[in-house]
Amino acid sequence: MPKEVSADLRWRVVYLYSHGLTITDIANTLYMTKSVVKIINLYEKWACVTNSFKGVPGRRRFFDREDMRILQNLVKDKVDWYLDELLYEIENHTGKRVSISALWRSLHCLGITRKKVLQ
The missing domain is CATH 1.10.10 (Arc Repressor Mutant, subunit A)
Known part of the structure; x- marks a missing residue:
């Protein structure tokens, strides 16, 4: 490069x-x-020397801070939900439709890598 x-x-x-x-x-x-x-x-x-239309490098974020807070609260409230159930709830709360992999990456950004159900 x-x-x-x-x-x-x-x-x-x-x-x-x-x-x-x-x-x-x-x-x-x-x-x-x-x-x-x-x-x-x-x-x-x-009349400038830098390209102001050049995008920010990296993956585009689906969720903003408020959406991430909602996701974190959902995970705290419902520890035994599967990803597809979380996906449905986050869509109801935020109105944003994302894939399971995008939800997984968002959970990873929150520091949640695996959910363990305590019995």
Whole structure:
């Protein structure tokens, strides 16, 4: 994976380009590849040097803090429920429909890895 170019260096590219240097000259001066064209195009289109539309890395979260609190309370109240029963209840409480694996990951984030039924 290529190394991310810092914002300071991106502004330096724009500065050199605005003073009339060619893309090849900028690339040779800053010891970069000719991919600086992307930075210049981004600046000309949006007047910024970072892509603000670039998403946050990682998996998208289904539940917010309130939903996680509801899930934690459901698990505390009903320790002997199966995942599909929890799934049905969380859908009734939050209105969000998720898969069993997403529910399992959310439980794992809460620190609940296995439910043991005490008899």
